[in-house]
Amino acid sequence: MSHEVRQKPDTAGRPRWIPVTACDNIPLREGRAARVGDREIAIFNFGDRFLAVDNRCPHKGGPLCDGIVAGDCVVCPLHAWKVSLETGAIERPATASACVRTYPTRVEAGVVLVELPADPKARSATDTTGGGRAA
Amino acid sequence: MKQLVVVGNGMTGVACVEQVLKHAPRFEITIFGDETHVNYNRILLSSVLAGEKAADEITLSPLEWYQRNDIRLRLGVRIVDVDADLKTVRGDDGSVTSYDTLLLATGSSPFMPRIEGLDRENVFAFRTLDDTRKLLQRAGPGVKAVVIGGGLLGLEAARGLQVQGCNVTVVHLMPTLMERQLDPNAGNYLAGKMEDLGIRVLLGRTTTAVVGNGHAEGVALEDGTIVEADLVVVAAGIRPNVELAYKAGLNVNRGIVVNDHMETSDPDIFAVGECVEHRGVCYGLVAPLLEQGKVLAATITANKGPVYTGTIQAAKLKIMGVDVFSAGDWSEQNAEPVCYEDRALGVYKKLTVRDGKLAGVILVGDTSDSHRYMDWLRAQTDLSGQRRHLLFPPPGSDAGLDIAQMAESATICGCVGVTKGAIIHAIHQEGVNTLSQLKEATRASTGCGSCTALCQDILKAVAPEFEEETKRVICGCVPFSQDALREILRSQRLKSVQEVLEIYGNGQGCEVCKPALSYMLDMIWCGDHDEDRSARFINDRVHANIQKDGTFSVVPRIRGGVTTPDELRRIADVADKYHVPMVKITGSQRIDLLGIKKEDLPQVWADLGMPSGQAYTKGFRMVKTCVGTEFCRFGTQDSTAAGIELERRFEQLYTPHKVKMASVGCPRNCAEATVKDIGLVGQEGGWQVVVGGAAGKSVRKADLLITVETTDAALEAAELFFQYYREQANYLERTYDFVERFGIDKVRKETVYAPAPVKQGLLDRLRKSKTRARDAWHEGQAPVHPTQFIPIQAIEGVHA
Numbered sequence: 001m002s003h004e005v006r007q008k009p010d011t012a013g014r015p016r017w018i019p020v021t022a023c024d025n026i027p028l029r030e031g032r033a034a035r036v037g038d039r040e041i042a043i044f045n046f047g048d049r050f051l052a053v054d055n056r057c058p059h060k061g062g063p064l065c066d067g068i069v070a071g072d073c074v075v076c077p078l079h080a081w082k083v084s085l086e087t088g089a090i091e092r093p094a095t096a097s098a099c100v101r102t103y104p105t106r107v108e109a110g111v112v113l114v115e116l117p118a119d120p121k122a123r124s125a126t127d128t129t130g131g132g133r134a135a
Numbered sequence: 136m137k138q139l140v141v142v143g144n145g146m147t148g149v150a151c152v153e154q155v156l157k158h159a160p161r162f163e164i165t166i167f168g169d170e171t172h173v174n175y176n177r178i179l180l181s182s183v184l185a186g187e188k189a190a191d192e193i194t195l196s197p198l199e200w201y202q203r204n205d206i207r208l209r210l211g212v213r214i215v216d217v218d219a220d221l222k223t224v225r226g227d228d229g230s231v232t233s234y235d236t237l238l239l240a241t242g243s244s245p246f247m248p249r250i251e252g253l254d255r256e257n258v259f260a261f262r263t264l265d266d267t268r269k270l271l272q273r274a275g276p277g278v279k280a281v282v283i284g285g286g287l288l289g290l291e292a293a294r295g296l297q298v299q300g301c302n303v304t305v306v307h308l309m310p311t312l313m314e315r316q317l318d319p320n321a322g323n324y325l326a327g328k329m330e331d332l333g334i335r336v337l338l339g340r341t342t343t344a345v346v347g348n349g350h351a352e353g354v355a356l357e358d359g360t361i362v363e364a365d366l367v368v369v370a371a372g373i374r375p376n377v378e379l380a381y382k383a384g385l386n387v388n389r390g391i392v393v394n395d396h397m398e399t400s401d402p403d404i405f406a407v408g409e410c411v412e413h414r415g416v417c418y419g420l421v422a423p424l425l426e427q428g429k430v431l432a433a434t435i436t437a438n439k440g441p442v443y444t445g446t447i448q449a450a451k452l453k454i455m456g457v458d459v460f461s462a463g464d465w466s467e468q469n470a471e472p473v474c475y476e477d478r479a480l481g482v483y484k485k486l487t488v489r490d491g492k493l494a495g496v497i498l499v500g501d502t503s504d505s506h507r508y509m510d511w512l513r514a515q516t517d518l519s520g521q522r523r524h525l526l527f528p529p530p531g532s533d534a535g536l537d538i539a540q541m542a543e544s545a546t547i548c549g550c551v552g553v554t555k556g557a558i559i560h561a562i563h564q565e566g567v568n569t570l571s572q573l574k575e576a577t578r579a580s581t582g583c584g585s586c587t588a589l590c591q592d593i594l595k596a597v598a599p600e601f602e603e604e605t606k607r608v609i610c611g612c613v614p615f616s617q618d619a620l621r622e623i624l625r626s627q628r629l630k631s632v633q634e635v636l637e638i639y640g641n642g643q644g645c646e647v648c649k650p651a652l653s654y655m656l657d658m659i660w661c662g663d664h665d666e667d668r669s670a671r672f673i674n675d676r677v678h679a680n681i682q683k684d685g686t687f688s689v690v691p692r693i694r695g696g697v698t699t700p701d702e703l704r705r706i707a708d709v710a711d712k713y714h715v716p717m718v719k720i721t722g723s724q725r726i727d728l729l730g731i732k733k734e735d736l737p738q739v740w741a742d743l744g745m746p747s748g749q750a751y752t753k754g755f756r757m758v759k760t761c762v763g764t765e766f767c768r769f770g771t772q773d774s775t776a777a778g779i780e781l782e783r784r785f786e787q788l789y790t791p792h793k794v795k796m797a798s799v800g801c802p803r804n805c806a807e808a809t810v811k812d813i814g815l816v817g818q819e820g821g822w823q824v825v826v827g828g829a830a831g832k833s834v835r836k837a838d839l840l841i842t843v844e845t846t847d848a849a850l851e852a853a854e855l856f857f858q859y860y861r862e863q864a865n866y867l868e869r870t871y872d873f874v875e876r877f878g879i880d881k882v883r884k885e886t887v888y889a890p891a892p893v894k895q896g897l898l899d900r901l902r903k904s905k906t907r908a909r910d911a912w913h914e915g916q917a918p919v920h921p922t923q924f925i926p927i928q929a930i931e932g933v934h935a
Contacts, residue, residue: 018931019929019930019931020927021927021928021929025922026922026927027668027920029633029667029670030668032922032926032927033926033927034926034927034929035926035927035929036929037929043927060683061684061685063681063685066673066676066681066685067673068645068646068672070644070645070649071641071645077673077681078683078685080646111930114929
């Protein structure tokens, strides 16, 4: 945990919205891999919204950003596993129980923002202070 | 038992006998048919002509049916005389048969207008299976066909012939097509749609003669024009066959006059079908004829009671992509017309309302509501409460709901007359679960087939264990066969994948249909389509082959496998500069650089300074060669030069599946040409061109396409087959499956042995595609999208 985070108790350890890229940089019905901190996130453009998931297929690590979009799913280019971009669930094969992490997105001033989850270490710190406030 | 003799083994006669059999057995039945086939579905002859159905697929009553029901069937015998006093019929074979009850189901014959030269060879009617077979024998690519008559049958014949490859002209006497079923406006839309399909339509033209020396060579029109024709089809209407009725002394007008019980003027002779006239109307469509058959069966089995009061006539054109429907009386006399028209989409709808009830309907371009209108017509529904919704029903009802709202008495199959109630009964009482079982049990959808989707919907909604029969559709997103899809894209002039998905599919598509549609659009429009990279596999978005770790492999084009020291040095330099983990010689005489990152692709290509080898796509790959006459002491042909030229002619083109070729200078076959998709095998004095070989997942020796003397001829044969495969094969169908499916004879007949204009057409379309094709690696310097190759970095650092 960085020194800086500790100095900002309002945001520390909470989910954060990160501006990623101009909407135009992701073509309609395609995905692009985006480096966000130490994560690689695949962001897909559905025209009226963007959907984001970790850019690794749980099967063999295929780059989901390179898959073909089918409804609100993407089909991994390596072995055609079908991943729901809404829920992160594996739709095919039916037997797979793994799940891909999804990220909330929103658009602001023509820029796609992705919400990163709370840093687990930061969260524990926040929980402590939060507990303090409640008491 | 009494003798029932039936003259006529067509749909109506047999359907009536089926009804007779449902009553208590009281007849020994004999059926005479002058055709030599068992009862078949005449309505589907146009589907046979169009190659959609095989002749044996349209059989309605197989021989076993006649045997099972103890019916004496006499085929190929024409009844030429009736003696109503002695109660006998005489056949053209001399046989005399006694009857107690005689049923005339003689149908009708094609009307032959007064045109000189109709006796010439290659002039046909289009009425029977035999007519259809003859047409099929003579139709083919490049054959010029003229259809005289622009009615329902004429247009379906024209389309069928065109599908067989003919150049078709329709000559019609009246100023608009199908004038008996359509108003002039609808007729004009239809003419436009036929022209869009590539069928020439001449309106308001009288044909005076078929000219030619013994066989047809052309059709002469009143204005002096001669339309060239190798084949002439006369479809100028039908005339009831009433000769026997005359001989029997029956009351005959245009048809054999019958009353509401289907009785003629002779108490022992009955008539049904196209040969009769009821209340002044002769019917030529199947639905009324089957209704008549039911009434008649009751009458002649001493169950007289039901009456036939006439039928609302309805007609539907069975041409894929040309939706036309007409029913009832659509004249505007004493009626209020309600119209909707969208010229750009080619949609025209017209209803006529008389006394608050629907009187008639015409639908062009969208016939999806035809069932609703037929229900209104039949039930004479009072429409005053829904005048504002006649053309647009309140939106937002799902299919299940629609079916739930449909009355039990609503007719689903208009041809056979099956109601929703009857279908539900069959499902519950007879355990019907599939469409075939439903056909078997109720005969629903065995006529024109236009209610098939509705029958499916009812099955889906009602049958507890509904099983959808798998038709060979590309996928669930666009539920059509690939043949049908190619036809749709062409006739509807669709140019983008998304458009196709939205109009004919679920609007979304998937990894199966999107690349297939991308291919079809590119092929059909020779590259002049709206390319949508989101519908392409990743390899075709970045023009390299994705590897298991998400990196890519790069294979530059080395035509014919012939390279230079300079190229090899550049390849080596690239391998060093980008730390390429593996450099490999491929099985196709190429060099593969494996493990390249997506973002490095543009610079790698620039440093190589070579075109794309397209080793990543469903497209033309490469030509493997031997050294041929250049250095080899056995070489008989310059196989390397031929291979390099082949590669220049085909490179950059997409194909249904990958296409690998080889060119060898002698039958020793060192570059394995006989197991390639296309192979050139040099021999003393010429080349053998072989196709459909494989040495991958399948192993198959290629078939000989043709043997030619010159290299130019060999290259052209390869081009003909290549383009033919592009146009006819299904996406992801390799040449070896394609050639097996079509048969090499058919392939030869339609490529190297095809008439000159057909060959020229194939070559022209190939050249057109080639002109538009580009080396994909140019996108390295001119990307189609700013982030085509470049990964995105978040604008804001996470820890900021």
